[in-house]
Each structure stands twice: as C-alpha cells, then as structure tokens.
Amino acid sequence: MSPPFLFQLMSMLIFIQLLTRNVSGVGINYGTLGNNLPSPKKVAEMLQSTLIDKVKIYDTNPEILTAFSNSGIDLIVSVENENVANISSDTSAADKWFAERISPFLPATSVIAIAVGNEFLTNSAPASDMGVLVPAMRNLQSVLVSQGLDRKIKVTTSHSMAVLASSFPPSSASFLPDLIPTMTPLVEFLADTGAPFMVNAYPYFAYRDNPSKIDLEYALLGNATGVHDSNGYVYTNMLDAQIDAVRSAIKAIGINRTVEIIVSESGWPSKGDPGDIGATPENAKTYNTRLILRGDSPVGTPMRPKEKVDVFVFALFNENQKEGSASERNFGIFNGDGSKVYEVDLSCNFCSGGGGKLGFGENVASGAPRGASVWCVAKPHADEKVVQAVLDFCCGPGGVDCKELFEKGGCFEPNKLHAHASYAMNSYYQMHGRNYWNCDFKGTALVTFSDPSYGTCRYPQQ
Structure with a gap:
C-alpha cells in the first residue's frame, strides 16, 4: 500500500469521524392523526433549524415525502400493518409497493x-398472521438489492416491549415463547443486513400501571441511587434497563452477532384521564428533556457502555384524533398550532434560543444566545453546490478568517468541502452572537452540542 493511498485513507477516516460526531442521535416521530396540524412543508422548515436530522413517519404520505426533499433530514417510512401480508406474498408485490410509494421521491x-409494520407482532390480529412479517421484510430487501439501494435503505420493523416475556432483571429477559419462531429469523435477518432492531420503549406506562412499585424518578430517567440487576449491572433509569432487556432476549435465542438497538419511540404524556397517573406537563418536560440529552450522549447502557443508542422522541405533535385515553392524544411536544405544550429546556435540540412557536408562526424564537458549548456545522447530506457557496461567502464577504483552512493550516486536513464549510460556518456563527438564524445557511447547517474540534483543528466558540 503506497504512502499517498495511506494518507488518503487516513484523511477519509478522519472526515468520516468528523461527520459522525456532527450527527445527532435524536430523531422525532411525526404522526398525523389530527385535524389541526401544520402542513408538512412547515414542519420540514421548522425541523431544519434544529438538531433533529431524523424523522420517523407511520406511512408513506406523499405530501410529507415531498416536503422533506432536499431538506438534509433523513426519513424512516413505514408499511402500514394492513399492507404487510400483501408485500409478503411475493417479490413483485413488494416491488410494486416500492415503485409506487418510495421510488418517485428518490x-x-x-x-x-x-419499517415493515408498527408493533406488528403484538398488534396484528391472529397469531397465524405473524408469519408474514419476515417474508415481507425479505421481499423488500430483495427489491432494494436489485436496485442497488440496500446499503442506503435498511429494512426493519418496530416492536413494543410486549414482545418480551419479562423485562426485569434485564439480564434474564427473554422473548415470549410464542414469538420465538418468528423472532429468531427476524433478528437473523437484521444481523445479516446490518439493519437495527427498533423497540418502542415507554417507562411511562410501566410507572402508570405500577406507581406503588416503580420510583417516579427512575421512570423519568433520573434515579441517582440506581436499581441493581442480578448480574451486577446498576441502572439509574428504566429506559436503559428496557434496552438491555432486549439485548438479553436477543442473546437468549442464540444470536451473538452485533445488532444495533434503536429506541424507535419513547415519550411521556402531558395530560391524561384520571387513571393516567403521572401524565403532567412537568413530568413530560422532565422526561423528554432527559431523553433528548440521553440520545445525544455517546454513552451506552450498562451492558454496552460504548454503544451509543439513538432515540426517537414520541411525538412531535399532540394528535387530537387518536383513539384511546386522553394520554394517547397528548404525547406531543407541540400543539397543532405550533405552540409548545410546555417550555422545553433551552439546552435541548429543539430550541432556537427562546419561546414562541419555533418557526410555525410569526412569533418565532427570540434568538437569545445559547450557552457556552454550542457550535454550528454543515449537515452531512447538505447539497455540495450550496455548501460551496456558503463557504465562499463566509471566507469572503462574511468576514471569516479562513487561514486555518489553507494548506498547512490546522484545519486543512481533511481537505473536504463539508469539513472546511463546517469550520467557516461555525466561525461566522460565533462572530454574530450565536443567533439561530446565523446557523441556517439555506438549510445546510445545524447546531451541535458536541465540540467538533479534532487533532490540530480547534473550532472557535464565543
């Protein structure tokens, strides 16, 4: 291997590491069961000014798919439960679904x-229908492979915690016996394709159903004392225990290969019926603020402390047409008119510096400066032509001192557009008081709470 190639390889690895550090581990669930919600276009515009770069939806709504085009935000789309059986019938059915629902927007x-179904194994009707899930996933995977999209798009499905026979102690958790014949090939499929295991984990429901046995702070992700597992692990919050319970259940069916676990839903309601104990704005604010910080943390769970876990907050909006108790309609961080349900901590990923409707209406956030540890960087998937124009502006009329980006400068390597643009964007953002509108750059930038500095390259901060 020649020295120039080694140098190029090292530069590429540094660049990949830089981009990875800039990507948030926090996504949001965007449900649409409401008659008072803003348009998908307004939703996409609002989310572009936040650290949220992943959105999960529950169908393939063409209006949403169109609204998020060229936004720099990744989408997880879903096959509705009622369509899983049809896609499982043969590859041509899966190909037709993909051609009609997804291809036009790529x-x-x-x-x-x-996501093939939502909690399909516990929400689909008879047990005899469970066998269609894995064939449906395989058929869609075949379609992606045939089109060369299997590395970009992963096929998975989301599960509720009800797939477990027990979840505590985490070390002893296992899947329900009736589900093992389906769960075994399903997890093998995920391991083979590098797709994540998605679990909808809600400490709220466990607390609501057992308030005398479960400590509220433990459910709210903040019990400093901790709960001890039979194998010596100590859990300071229930969510980590639930994640590790899934790890143990996977291991119990004999699969020892690495399968990433993603919390595809988690949240806390701000309102409920009299029986919905703990459903208050204060508890919802506490849980979701801690959940966002949890997702943005590089720390894993007690069983796998070095494996970061991505989380998808449930949910973006209160959905006034959802069935069930009042709590089901009040998991949103925002009301339908765009106002906050409760005042989210300004250090969270949603905040642009103040109160108001955060981009949905005329009363946008006030733009007060953030705390000390905030930087502005280029979105990893931002359009290169726009990013180049931003870099030229920052290092020209924008007044940024870009000498560190010149050859032999501290931030010249990696000599890549997004890396150079991130340095210039951040310098401009810091120069202008860290107002949220100074970290937009036509939707190509986002704020991050992780210092993007590396090696000899030090990113300035105010």
Whole structure:
C-alpha cells in the first residue's frame, strides 16, 4: 500500500469521524392523526433549524415525502400493518409497493429505512398472521438489492416491549415463547443486513400501571441511587434497563452477532384521564428533556457502555384524533398550532434560543444566545453546490478568517468541502452572537452540542 493511498485513507477516516460526531442521535416521530396540524412543508422548515436530522413517519404520505426533499433530514417510512401480508406474498408485490410509494421521491428525499409494520407482532390480529412479517421484510430487501439501494435503505420493523416475556432483571429477559419462531429469523435477518432492531420503549406506562412499585424518578430517567440487576449491572433509569432487556432476549435465542438497538419511540404524556397517573406537563418536560440529552450522549447502557443508542422522541405533535385515553392524544411536544405544550429546556435540540412557536408562526424564537458549548456545522447530506457557496461567502464577504483552512493550516486536513464549510460556518456563527438564524445557511447547517474540534483543528466558540 503506497504512502499517498495511506494518507488518503487516513484523511477519509478522519472526515468520516468528523461527520459522525456532527450527527445527532435524536430523531422525532411525526404522526398525523389530527385535524389541526401544520402542513408538512412547515414542519420540514421548522425541523431544519434544529438538531433533529431524523424523522420517523407511520406511512408513506406523499405530501410529507415531498416536503422533506432536499431538506438534509433523513426519513424512516413505514408499511402500514394492513399492507404487510400483501408485500409478503411475493417479490413483485413488494416491488410494486416500492415503485409506487418510495421510488418517485428518490433521491431528493433521503429515505434511510423502511419499517415493515408498527408493533406488528403484538398488534396484528391472529397469531397465524405473524408469519408474514419476515417474508415481507425479505421481499423488500430483495427489491432494494436489485436496485442497488440496500446499503442506503435498511429494512426493519418496530416492536413494543410486549414482545418480551419479562423485562426485569434485564439480564434474564427473554422473548415470549410464542414469538420465538418468528423472532429468531427476524433478528437473523437484521444481523445479516446490518439493519437495527427498533423497540418502542415507554417507562411511562410501566410507572402508570405500577406507581406503588416503580420510583417516579427512575421512570423519568433520573434515579441517582440506581436499581441493581442480578448480574451486577446498576441502572439509574428504566429506559436503559428496557434496552438491555432486549439485548438479553436477543442473546437468549442464540444470536451473538452485533445488532444495533434503536429506541424507535419513547415519550411521556402531558395530560391524561384520571387513571393516567403521572401524565403532567412537568413530568413530560422532565422526561423528554432527559431523553433528548440521553440520545445525544455517546454513552451506552450498562451492558454496552460504548454503544451509543439513538432515540426517537414520541411525538412531535399532540394528535387530537387518536383513539384511546386522553394520554394517547397528548404525547406531543407541540400543539397543532405550533405552540409548545410546555417550555422545553433551552439546552435541548429543539430550541432556537427562546419561546414562541419555533418557526410555525410569526412569533418565532427570540434568538437569545445559547450557552457556552454550542457550535454550528454543515449537515452531512447538505447539497455540495450550496455548501460551496456558503463557504465562499463566509471566507469572503462574511468576514471569516479562513487561514486555518489553507494548506498547512490546522484545519486543512481533511481537505473536504463539508469539513472546511463546517469550520467557516461555525466561525461566522460565533462572530454574530450565536443567533439561530446565523446557523441556517439555506438549510445546510445545524447546531451541535458536541465540540467538533479534532487533532490540530480547534473550532472557535464565543
């Protein structure tokens, strides 16, 4: 291997590491069961000014797919439960579904995963229907392979915690016996394709159903004392225990290969019926603020402390047409008119510096400066032509001192457009008081709470 190639390889690895550090581990669930919600276009515009770069939806709504085109935000789309059986019938059915629902929007809309059903194994009717799930996933995978999209788009499915026979202690957790014949090939499929295992984990429901046995702070992700597992692990919050319970259940069916676990739904309601104990704005604010910080943390769970876990907050909006108790309609961070349900901590990924409707209406956030540890960087998937124009502006009329980006400068390597643009964007953002509108750059930038500095390259901060 020649020295120039080694140098190029090292530069590429550094660049990949830089981009990875800039990507948030926090996504949001965007449900649409409401008659008072803003348009998908307004939703996409609002989310572009936040650290959220992943959105999960529950169908393939063409209006949403169009709205998120060229937004720099990744989408996880879903096959509705009622369509799983049809896709499982043969590859041609899966090909037809993909051609009609997804292909017309690619590549402008960044679809990164297809969730085949939502809690299908516990929400689909008779047990005899469970056998269609894995064939449906395999058929869609075959379609992606045939089109060369299998590395970009992963096929998976989301599960409720009800797939477990027990979840505590985490070390002893296992899947329900009736589900093992389906779960075994399903997890093998995920391991073979590099797709994540998605679990909808809600400490709220466990607390609501057992308030005398479960400590509220433990459910709210903040019990400093901790709960001890039979194998010596100590859990300071229930969510980590639930994640590790899934790890143990996977291991119990004999699969020892690495399978990434993603929390595809988690949240806390701000309102409920009299029996919905703990459903208050204060608890919802506490849980979701901690959940966002949890997702943005590089720390894993007690069983796998070095494996970061991505989380998808449930949900973006209160949905006034959902069935069930009042709590089901009040998991949103925002009301339908765009106002906050409760005042989210300004250090969270949603905040652009103040109160108001955060981009949905005329009363946008006030733009007060953030705390000390905030930087502005280029979105990893931002359009290169726009990013180049931003770099030229920052290092020219924008007044940024870009000498560190010149050859032999501290931030010249990696000599890549997005890396150079990130340095210039951040310098401009810091120069202008860290107002949220100074970290937009036509939707190509986002704020991050992780210092993007590396090696000899130090990113300035105010």
